[in-house]
Structures are given as C-alpha cells and as structure tokens.
Amino acid sequence: MDDDKVFKALADPNRRQLLDRLCERNGQTLGQLCEAMDMKRQSVTQHLGLLEQANVISTQRRGREKLHFINPVPLYEVYERWIRKFEEGRLALLHDLKQELERNEK
Amino acid sequence: MDDDKVFKALADPNRRQLLDRLCERNGQTLGQLCEAMDMKRQSVTQHLGLLEQANVISTQRRGREKLHFINPVPLYEVYERWIRKFEEGRLALLHDLKQELERNEK
C-alpha cells in the first residue's frame, strides 16, 4: 500500500465528501455521485480516480455504468500505522501530565 | 478544529517525517529538526508552520530557540470523526462476507 496516496486522497474535502456519500450508500454510479457534488462530472471523475489509485475505492462496470465501492482497508492501515502511534503518544502525554499533577499535590 | 487543515498537514511525507521525529523526541528545536530533513531550513520552517496551523504541533520559545511539541489531540479527533467511520464500514463488510460464506456452506 502507498501511504502517501491515501493521505493525499484524504487531503481534499470534495474527496472526503465522496467517501461520505459512499458510506451512506455503497456502489453508486459516477452520475449519482455527481448529483451531490457542486462541480462538473469530469472533475468528479478526476477525484474518484485519485481515490481509486489510493485504493480507497474500487470500481466495477455494469453495462455503461461504473459502480464505486468504498474499500476501508487502506484507511484502517493508515490508522494503524499513523494515527494510532500518535494516539499512544497522546495517552503517554496524559500519563505524564497525571504524574506531574500528582507530584504537585504532595 | 479544522479537519481540513489536519488532513492537508498530513498529506505531505516530509511533514509526516517531522511528526515522526517529534514522536521519537518531543520538544526539538528547528535546528535539530532540520538535521533530519533533506531541505533548507526555510522549507522546514514552512512545513512546521502548516503543522502548527493545523494545531498538530505547538511551539514554545526558549531564548533564541524555538521548541516544537506534538499535539496528538486533533489527530485523534480526525481518527474519531473519519477513520473510525470507515473502520466500522470495514467491519460491516467483513460481517457481510462472513454471512455470505456461511450461506454458501449450507
């Protein structure tokens, strides 16, 4: 997996909105996704392309339609590799802070 | 908090590397952080500025030095608001898959 592509894919609010839409209803067509977005179809295609390259969504053709599905795995992996680390740092900081406070109480 | 700034701050590999360095040792100066980075000091300053605007790091002056501290709270909030949602979707998918497999076994 390419961490960087996932992060970059998530860096745009329009792309996060697209993921939101797919969270609500998975397997939507390009046209359906366009309805929710305030931009031209071609721009939406571009955003979806980045999401697909990041492996955050996958697609499947059904006749002339293209269905889009969310793939939560890379998102979870990013969480595992990155956010969790900082979360642990956060807990450690809170722990330090607690110790600090307790020391001052004495 | 501004989700977007946090996502954009994380979108760059150099900035993630800076966070990594601060994870290893918190409270480093600009100069110290520059040693690890393959770019000019001014560029590092710029990256640190974005991280600070996203409230992912905070700074503190000590004489002529500027110390940088990681702030894991917004990272955790981003996880809570975003990644966790997809994680739940992932679990739901796995659940569906399991049911699917079980149905096929019969």
Next chain:
DNA sequence: AGTATATGCAGGTAATTACCTGCATGTCAA
C-alpha cells in the same frame, strides 16, 4: 438504425504548493 444516456479522454488556465536565495532580527557569550 437512430437517439438518448453514461462514461472516457485531451488539453488549457488559474490557483496552490514546495522548494529556493538573500537579507533581517533577536539572543547568547566572551
């Protein structure tokens, strides 16, 4: 076949971004 629909592809422009160089300011220590 002919028309409508869903998507793909090419290319162009404006805004943003990531670097850089050069110089200014502020702090420490002798």
Next chain:
DNA sequence: TTGACATGCAGGTAATTACCTGCATATACT
C-alpha cells in the same frame, strides 16, 4: 560591544492541482 548562532521574513520559480470546455466512445432502448 562584537561575533557566532537560531530563527524570521520577503520574494521568485517550477511543479502540482483543481477546475473547466470540447469531443469521443460505449451501452441501452425503441
């Protein structure tokens, strides 16, 4: 005060990005 060191600020360039318009292709329906 002077010299060394740590950082701040201004501005410039090349690359990337996010849109767009226009046209092409593929599928479906009558």
